[in-house]
Amino acid sequence: MADQQPPKDVNGKPQHEQDLGRRNFLKNTGLVAGGLVGGSIFGGLLTGGLDKKNDNIAKNDSNKGIEVTQARQFFTRHQDFKVLNAATEQILPEDELGPGAIKLGVPYYIDKQLAGRWGVNAYDYRQAPYAIDLKAADQTAGPGGEQSILDRGMIFLLGLRKMDEESQKRFEVTFDKATEEQQIEIMTDFEANKVKMKGVKASEYFILLKQATLEGAYCDPLYGGNINMEGWKMKEFPGAVASYANYIESDDFAKLDPVSLRDYQGH
Amino acid sequence: MVKQLKKVDAVIVGSGWVGGIAAAELTKAGYNVVILERGKNKKHEDYIGTKDELRYSKRYDLMQELNKDTITSRNSMSKEAIPVRNNMNARLGNHTGGAGVHWNGIAFRWLPYDFEIYSKTVERYGKDKIPKESTMQDWGITYDELEPYYDQYEKTAAISGEENPIGPPRSDKYPNPPMKETPNIRLFTKATKALGYHPYRIPSANASQTYTNPDGETINGCVYCAFCEEYGCDFGAKADPIGTVLKTAHKTGKMEIRNDAFVNRVSHDGKKANGLIYTDTTTGEEFEQLADIVVLAGFVFTNTKLLLHSKIGQPYDPKTGQGIIGKNFTGHFNNLSTYIGARGFFEDKKFNNFMGAGGMGATIDDFSGDNEDHTNLDFLHGYEVHYSQLGSRPIANNAVPYDTPGWGKEFKKNSIKYYNRNLFITPQSGFLPNKNTYMDLDPIYKDALGNPLLRVTVEYAKQDIARAKAGVARCEEIMKEMGADKMNVDVVKDDTVFDHKFYTDHFFGGAIMGASPKNSAVNTYSQMWDMENLFVVGGSSFPHNSNYNPTVTIGAFAYRAAEGMIKFLKEGGNVAVKPLEKNA
Numbered sequence: 001m002a003d004q005q006p007p008k009d010v011n012g013k014p015q016h017e018q019d020l021g022r023r024n025f026l027k028n029t030g031l032v033a034g035g036l037v038g039g040s041i042f043g044g045l046l047t048g049g050l051d052k053k054n055d056n057i058a059k060n061d062s063n064k065g066i067e068v069t070q071a072r073q074f075f076t077r078h079q080d081f082k083v084l085n086a087a088t089e090q091i092l093p094e095d096e097l098g099p100g101a102i103k104l105g106v107p108y109y110i111d112k113q114l115a116g117r118w119g120v121n122a123y124d125y126r127q128a129p130y131a132i133d134l135k136a137a138d139q140t141a142g143p144g145g146e147q148s149i150l151d152r153g154m155i156f157l158l159g160l161r162k163m164d165e166e167s168q169k170r171f172e173v174t175f176d177k178a179t180e181e182q183q184i185e186i187m188t189d190f191e192a193n194k195v196k197m198k199g200v201k202a203s204e205y206f207i208l209l210k211q212a213t214l215e216g217a218y219c220d221p222l223y224g225g226n227i228n229m230e231g232w233k234m235k236e237f238p239g240a241v242a243s244y245a246n247y248i249e250s251d252d253f254a255k256l257d258p259v260s261l262r263d264y265q266g267h
Numbered sequence: 268m269v270k271q272l273k274k275v276d277a278v279i280v281g282s283g284w285v286g287g288i289a290a291a292e293l294t295k296a297g298y299n300v301v302i303l304e305r306g307k308n309k310k311h312e313d314y315i316g317t318k319d320e321l322r323y324s325k326r327y328d329l330m331q332e333l334n335k336d337t338i339t340s341r342n343s344m345s346k347e348a349i350p351v352r353n354n355m356n357a358r359l360g361n362h363t364g365g366a367g368v369h370w371n372g373i374a375f376r377w378l379p380y381d382f383e384i385y386s387k388t389v390e391r392y393g394k395d396k397i398p399k400e401s402t403m404q405d406w407g408i409t410y411d412e413l414e415p416y417y418d419q420y421e422k423t424a425a426i427s428g429e430e431n432p433i434g435p436p437r438s439d440k441y442p443n444p445p446m447k448e449t450p451n452i453r454l455f456t457k458a459t460k461a462l463g464y465h466p467y468r469i470p471s472a473n474a475s476q477t478y479t480n481p482d483g484e485t486i487n488g489c490v491y492c493a494f495c496e497e498y499g500c501d502f503g504a505k506a507d508p509i510g511t512v513l514k515t516a517h518k519t520g521k522m523e524i525r526n527d528a529f530v531n532r533v534s535h536d537g538k539k540a541n542g543l544i545y546t547d548t549t550t551g552e553e554f555e556q557l558a559d560i561v562v563l564a565g566f567v568f569t570n571t572k573l574l575l576h577s578k579i580g581q582p583y584d585p586k587t588g589q590g591i592i593g594k595n596f597t598g599h600f601n602n603l604s605t606y607i608g609a610r611g612f613f614e615d616k617k618f619n620n621f622m623g624a625g626g627m628g629a630t631i632d633d634f635s636g637d638n639e640d641h642t643n644l645d646f647l648h649g650y651e652v653h654y655s656q657l658g659s660r661p662i663a664n665n666a667v668p669y670d671t672p673g674w675g676k677e678f679k680k681n682s683i684k685y686y687n688r689n690l691f692i693t694p695q696s697g698f699l700p701n702k703n704t705y706m707d708l709d710p711i712y713k714d715a716l717g718n719p720l721l722r723v724t725v726e727y728a729k730q731d732i733a734r735a736k737a738g739v740a741r742c743e744e745i746m747k748e749m750g751a752d753k754m755n756v757d758v759v760k761d762d763t764v765f766d767h768k769f770y771t772d773h774f775f776g777g778a779i780m781g782a783s784p785k786n787s788a789v790n791t792y793s794q795m796w797d798m799e800n801l802f803v804v805g806g807s808s809f810p811h812n813s814n815y816n817p818t819v820t821i822g823a824f825a826y827r828a829a830e831g832m833i834k835f836l837k838e839g840g841n842v843a844v845k846p847l848e849k850n851a
Contacts, residue, residue: 125337
């Protein structure tokens with residue numbers, strides 16, 4: 001189980017005191033992810049390589065697992081993934097409370113989810129006719145692209161590329177290289193459905209993007225997000241604790257070490 | 268080629284609470300039973316060590332796979348219905364134990380008023396009080412007649428609770444004391460008392476202590492781990508069909524549960540049901556399971572679809588008001604009758620919101636049913652205002668005050684800050700049936716086996732909107748008294764329409780009960796008037812929706828139905844002609 005000390009940086013300072021601006025971090029990530037630096041360093045950075053506590057974890061299997069699972073299964077174009085990194089980080093940025101979406105592993109989490117059953121809407125009803133082709137249909141039915149013929153993987157690809165396209169059109173830079181203000185402007189327009197997309201509403205794509213970002217930040221680490229349970233630590237959610245019977249009646253707030261499913265299942 | 272299978276005494280659709288109760292009672296009485304369950308084979312063992320929010324709450328691991336079967340939905344007869352395509356909008360139980368496995372465990376009885384709603388309304392306010400579009404009716408049974416079955420269900424399901432100070436009469440106390448009390452619950456209780464209301468603890472199926480039920484099944488004491496809703500219990504501490512009635516039936520050696528068995532229709536000759544036609548979804552083979560009695564114990568949608576698709580009874584026609592099957596669809600609707608209310612944000616208090624149990628909380632009944640005088644109100648029926656501490660999980664719970672953006676820097680700060688500093692109270696309200704809210708078969712969309720989907724049409728009536736507004740206003744009053752520094756209070760607009768979310772799992776109607784075949788599909792033993800060896804049991808038989816969660820009332824009617832089935836197997840005929848002795 002993790003200790004209750006705040007995460008420390010390489011100099012032994014509490015991590016939140018690091019002067020690592022988010023935009024700066026994004027820029028660095030872009031470089032790293034651009035292939036200039038090796039994968040293990042990339043993995044180390046994302047899993048909190050600056051975090052002293054992770055030095056211990058680096059020696060055991062679980063961190064190795066994180067490294068080898070941080071490769072793209074779904075996204076083939078690196079540029080799509082760079083846009084995803086930047087967009088998720090805007091939804092949940094790194095700040096003094098702790099890591100943002102990138103450090104939490106959110107982009108890789110989303111990549112894995114899109115490569116699986118969720119990405120192809122495996123358990124959803126997928127029979128035609130689709131409502132977007134029905135003129136008289138009630139368009140109020142269902143959120144999140146539910147009535148689109150596109151599956152979630154396609155919606156993500158089209159959405160990320162559209163965001164990149166908008167950025168180049170408006171600011172003459174790719175989305176990941178745009179400034180924070182520019183990225184926020186574009187994302188705000190997607191959220192408000194002010195950007196026209198084919199096959200799905202921009203607002204529906206945005207709902208998916210936001211939902212998936214929160215999932216990646218706060219899911220059990222087994223899915224590749226919420227790395228080192230940092231999301232849970234920020235929120236003071238203790239995870240898969242077996243029993244609260246001894247705390248439930250108390251007026252005091254229970255500050256507990258988080259427990260992952262790997263810890264909980266114990267095998 | 269349909270392969271006929273050897274006749275059994277009873278064949279049942281669905282292994283949830285209703286199918287389980289029927290199976291337990293029939294097998295104890297010596298009859299052999301086959302349950303056809305379309306979901307997978309599940310045991311308690313499947314739920315050990317799986318406190319996984321993503322898997323169960325976001326990927327809906329226990330819910331009906333909509334690629335096989337779903338519903339279509341629309342707001343009025345003039346619109347085209349659209350299929351509900353993903354589980355975000357339809358959280359319907361599946362697998363062995365059905366919705367009884369993933370329920371929260373909130374275990375209310377309904378009110379005497381509910382069962383005689385028409386007569387009691389006319390008696391107190393006169394006929395003119397009933398809106399023109401309303402199709403509300405008495406159920407053909409009184410609370411007092413149903414009470415012994417309530418008691419039987421509560422004892423089977425280890426219900427933990429305390430006396431409701433203004434509740435209906437009980438023949439016995441709850442089998443277990445209420446669950447532990449949290450600071451959150453104490454705050455709600457104190458505030459509602461200060462306002463002159465009558466708070467009491469929500470009765471729950473999350474057992475407050477280890478308990479052995481009358482069938483000899485043990486339910487463990489709850490440890491408040493907060494994984495109830497959408498989850499199977501890690502500890503066997505939430506009463507569910509797997510650990511109670513199905514276990515009891517299994518012990519007799521007279522029950523078989525056949526999983527992956529998707530029932531297509533009831534085979535019949537117009538007067539008598541022969542059995543059930545189903546597809547083994549692992550092989551695609553089709554079978555006919557013959558039986559002396561056929562029991563539809565599926566969810567509302569399943570029961571109604573099977574009746575319509577099997578051409579049993581007269582389908583309801585909203586234009587003429589004729590016909591019964593599909594009539595009086597009601598529910599707890601997402602943007603109207605529950606999940607709306609007041610959320611309070613507290614600057615200086617920090618709560619253990621991540622601890623809890625699905626059925627843990629407190630409520631007031633001062634506005635439930637007809638407890639409030641409706642003479643000067645523009646709605647009938649009411650709402651119970653409750654605080655429930657079912658446990659906030661981190662993906663789903665990111666509540667922020669209204670003035671916070673929905674993402675970005677400020678969102679992150681506030682969603683983290685308030686995660687353990689916000690409380691939500693909701694007025695769960697009744698919904699009364701109207702002539703334009705019903706179910707029929709969809710003319711376009713088909714399920715995976717080529718059967719038509721069920722089509723749901725919902726129109727909110729004025730009184731339903733008015734009731735919701737009154738309930739939210741009460742939540743605001745209480746949350747203020749609880750001392751919230753900031754509040755998000757939901758706004759119910761006059762033009763609020765059904766949002767096509769079938770999320771609450773509380774839906775009713777389609778094969779409603781009554782005292783006469785003129786206004787009902789089944790009698791109060793859930794036996795079809797038109798086909799005496801066919802029992803259609805569950806929420807489908809409820810002529811309207813109360814402001815309470817339904818499971819205990821469904822359980823009570825399932826016990827009554829099982830009694831009717833046994834009586835029918837012994838004597839035949841319409842079992843409701845004369846009142847039965849209990850445990851006949």
